Amino acid sequence: MQDQTITITIDEQGHSTLDLEGFAGRTCEKVFDDFRGGDRLSNERKKPAYFTGQQVQQEKSQR
């Protein structure tokens, strides 16, 4: 199983870039919200692994 890591880079203006690795679906959203805090989101992008994980979860729940 891929390691789950969260990398947050805070730039010289105090704005942050959040990069989640190894997460999928609902867990990914929860971790993302935790680290975003109350900040305004200016850009958001889901990576292929996000959907892959979600598909696996859906397949399991259909069985």
Place this chain on the structure above:
Amino acid sequence: MSKYGVSITELKEEKYLVDALREMGYRPEVHHEAVPMNSYYAEQEAKQANIIIRRHELRGACGDIGFARQPDGRLTLIADELDAYHGYGEKWLGCVQQLYKEKQTLAMARARGYTLKKREVIQTKEGQQVRLQFAVRR
């Protein structure tokens, strides 16, 4: 990689803002109700703030610098326009926001069970960036 996002930091939590200012070497006053600030233009325009750094702590500044609580909960910078040219402009505010965001992130991560794996300071053309890496505690 599963998700990527860019957030605009908004100063909302007084505790982390005060901690950030203290780390920068100031002794900010904290007022539940906004109080008047001393300003170069005080006679023309009275300004009030909840968190105030007095002028005597701000080298070269014309007036006090403060942060005032807005109806939406944000704390916004209140300063003399002239002080932007005395080292208390965007770059200074960026430094405050960077420290604020780091403190807020570390406190949240501790409280929610994430483990800090690594902290790096990266020098870029634009300035210093702070990179924090966390793992999920199992």
